[in-house]
Amino acid sequence: MAHNSTPLGDTVRAYRRTAGWNQERLAEESGLSVSTVRNIEQRGHARLDTLSQVAQAFGVPTSALFAPGVPHPVGDDDSANRQLLASLRQALMPPVGIAGETLADPGEAAEPSAVRRLIEDALSLYNSDRYESVALMLPGLLRQADAAVVAAEEEGCHQEAVLVRAHALLLAGKYLTQVRQYDMAYQALAEGIRLARELDNTLTAATGVTGLCWLLLRQDRFDEAERLAATTAEAIEPKLSTASMGELAAWGELCLRIASAAIRNNREDEAKQARRMAATAASAMGHEHRDYRTHWARFGPATVEIKAVEDLSLAGDAHGVLSRKDQGLLSKETLEAVGRPSAINWHRHRLDIARSHVKVGSTHDAMEELARIKKKAPSWIRHQPMARYVMEDILKTRKRTLTREMREMATLLNVRA
Structure with missing residues (x-):
């Protein structure tokens, strides 16, 4: 029988035939339906968690x-994004002439301390889910940081200004x-890491690497993310008895990146080892800590703990996720004692819980989780594919007329109701 040819479909089909399986056998081994397997091979695309189940069945990394293949056509809203990001592109990626000069708006001269306060304000807005405000601040902030470096060269405080720019x-x-906006993000992170390396500021460079690993994870570049995080973690591994909070946190975050990449790539042993290292760092700290300068x-x-629960979600263990919900380190009492994780990490954790509720058939509970996240972080949830997947699964199981809340959520997440 003739079949459609797509890069992913051809790859999965080749692995299946090498194993001597038909589609029914692959469905059985992966825990998927036959229609899902057929859809992957014919249409050539699948959610990452679905693809991970296929890879587990074959015993290979995801x-x-x-x-490789030709990208899908850019959506109709790309022109709108280009316009919204124009000022930020100008500040981050100015034109460069043949003599090496940049044709950039030089910005207003500012003291490094003033730019640092702007960074702190913007980071506070980011952590409060106020992305529109961050977007408005960033172009001017980047131009002022550039201008501060130029001015500092004349005033003898060059290192401080370069660190602020980083x-x-x-x-x-x-x-x-x-x-x-991954290409622009890479540009910013790579330049920030380069400047930190020039200053021999290891913790700032490691912070940039942690961000770059997150970007690689977002692009499904698991091998590179794990390797980058592992080599950096090895280079900065602290002595637990004398390390500062910043050193422990930077190392611990890199260990979390190793684990996140490994678990997504069906490297469970490596993920467990990295989670143990992260737990060691966290135990030495004793509480949640953040200081953007380190x-x-x-x-x-x-x-x-929430990242360990995320592993269970990625493995499809919905009952395991729900059994640890609001328990142990994540109980209200313990969170009051050790401090809460960042809002973004907490919301991502609650999406894992929503996803697990759907898997066990509790769509009402899943919808309640989505509604709570939407109330607290409407801008954040709009950018989360996992939220869309959860909403799509809720709608698939819904036999009655949708509630107003469901319709509003579907509209927010761009899910067809």
């Missing part, structure tokens, strides 16, 4: 199934990764 770039990279994200015992 990345082994990835194959922090401004890392903030831009963090924001752009969150809103899935590491960007909040890190501590609660953060490590």
Whole structure:
């Protein structure tokens, strides 16, 4: 029988035939339906968690199934994004002439301390889910950071100004990764890491690497993300008895990146080992901690625990996720004692819970989780594919007329009701 040819479909079909399986056998081994397997081979695309189940059945890393191909056409809203990001592109990626000069708006001269305060304000807005405000601040902030470096060369405080510029770039990279503007995010992060290396500021460079690993994970580049995080973690591994909070947090965050990449790539043993290292760092700290001058994200015992629960979600263990919901390190009492994880990590954790509720048939509970996240972080949830997947699954099981809340959620997440 003739079949459609797609890079992913051809790769999965080749693995299946090498194993001597028909589609029914692959469905049985992977825990998927025959129609899902047929859809992957014929249409050539699948959710990452579905693809991971196929890879597990074959006993290969998920990345082994990835194959190059022509990208899908850009959506109709690309022109709108180009316009919205024009000012940020000008500040981050100015034109360069043949003599090496940049034709950029030089910005207003500012003291490094003033730019640092702007970074702190923008990071606070980012952590409060106020992405529109961050987007408005970043172009001017980056131009001021550039101008501060130029002015500092004349005033003898060059190193401080360059470090501030590196922090401004890392903030831009963090924001752009969150809103899935990956090429621009890479530009910002790579330049921030380069500046930190020039200053021999290891923790700032490691912070940039942590952000770059997140970007690679978002692009399904699991092997590269794991390797980058592992080599950097090895280079900065602290002595637990004398390490500062910033050193422990930076190392612990890199260990979390190793685990996140490994578990997505069906490397469970490596993920478990990295989770143990992260837990060691968190235990030595004793509570959640954040200081953007040494590491960007909040890190501590609660953060490590929600990432361990995320592993269960990625493995499809819905009952395991729900059994640890609001228990142990994630109980209300313990969170009050050790501190809460960052809002973004917490919302991502609640999406895992929503997804698990759907898997066990509790769509009402899943909808309640989505509604709580929407209330607290409407801008954040709009950018989350997992939220769309959960909503799609809720709608598939819905036999009655949709509630107003469901219709509004579907509209927010761009899911066809």
